[in-house]
Amino acid sequence: MKILVAEDDETTGAFIARGLREEGNSVDWVKDGRTALIQATGGDQDVLIVDRMLPEIDGLTLVKTLRGAGTRTPVLFLTSLGSVEDRISGLNAGGDDYLVKPFAYGELSARVAALARRPPTLEQETVLRAGGLEMDLMARKVTRDGVAIDLLPREFAILEHLLRRKGRVQTRTMLLESVWDIRFDPMTNVVETHISRLRAKVDKPFDTELIKTVRGAGYRIDA
Structure with missing residues (x-):
């Protein structure tokens, strides 16, 4: 050694x-x-x-x-x-x-x-991408098509969660557990409100919608 x-x-x-x-x-x-x-x-x-x-x-x-x-x-x-x-x-x-x-x-x-x-630790991605969207986890920066996007900490956490599971549907419960550390349904629209705010920054100013709503299931980011 x-x-x-x-x-x-x-x-x-x-x-x-x-x-x-x-x-x-x-x-x-x-x-x-x-x-x-x-x-x-x-x-x-x-x-x-x-x-x-x-x-x-x-x-x-x-x-x-x-x-x-x-x-x-x-x-x-x-x-x-x-x-x-x-x-x-x-x-x-x-x-x-x-x-x-x-x-x-x-x-x-x-x-x-x-x-x-010990087996070698798998290197965790530090830059997540989907289409023209890029999230630099080390610098805590998000851009889309080269345009900087200013996200609040909770919005950043939601987007990171979705990008890490790109192409897979994430339910409301999954987001509550991952982003808010809540193991029960508080019966509020906190997830929907934050997704709406996130879309206004990540999708609305651009031509293509990346954050998809899967009716009756949850949310997904497509490449």
């Missing part, structure tokens, strides 16, 4: 690098977050081992930046911050596993091997 270790403590970093190399792995050891970011951005490694308390760029920011840039390499956080809140923040930042110092090398080795065995 090819492993990148980001650890600023000399003793700990040398200990980890030596142990992993003795097991036949190719190991790069860096001592600050900025260097780690540069080396990890290409996604050439099989596993990243990241200390949270790194100089220049801390471990959480490092992993968040990598995930935002589309790097999906598995990350094992290695840190002395061991509270439940610390673990949660690490996992929410994009970490895949969390090991608290002090640690047994055998456990670290086993966790690294387990991460490397």
Whole structure:
């Protein structure tokens, strides 16, 4: 395996690098977050081992930046911050596993091997399209035929839901669960109202209607 270790403590970093190399792995050891970011951005490694308390760029920011840039390499956080809140923040930042110092090398080795065995994560689309409509999920921008469309957050969420399921009918219940996180029918016309507003922005100014009403079923976006 090819492993990148980001650890600023000399003793700990040398200990980890030596142990992993003795097991036949190719190991790069860096001592600050900025260097780690540069080396990890290409996604050439099989596993990243990241200390949270790194100089220049801390471990959480490092992993968040990598995930935002589309790097999906598995990350094992290695840190002395061991509270439940610390673990949660690490996992929410994009970490895949969390090991608290002090640690047994055998456990670290086993966790690294387990991460490397995971099937690769399917890359999720960051730009959704239908006809001349384009939604950039990273930039949070929507255009149609090159014309910018300003959407409110809920309208954006509805359009994203429909675009991800392009060509498939989405019922009112599906939209309520996905966009509003409502697991029951509140007996309001909230879905219909937002669809109407969305159509006024996405369809009305243009020649072709993309958001279709399927009578008695729901809504669908066609390519």
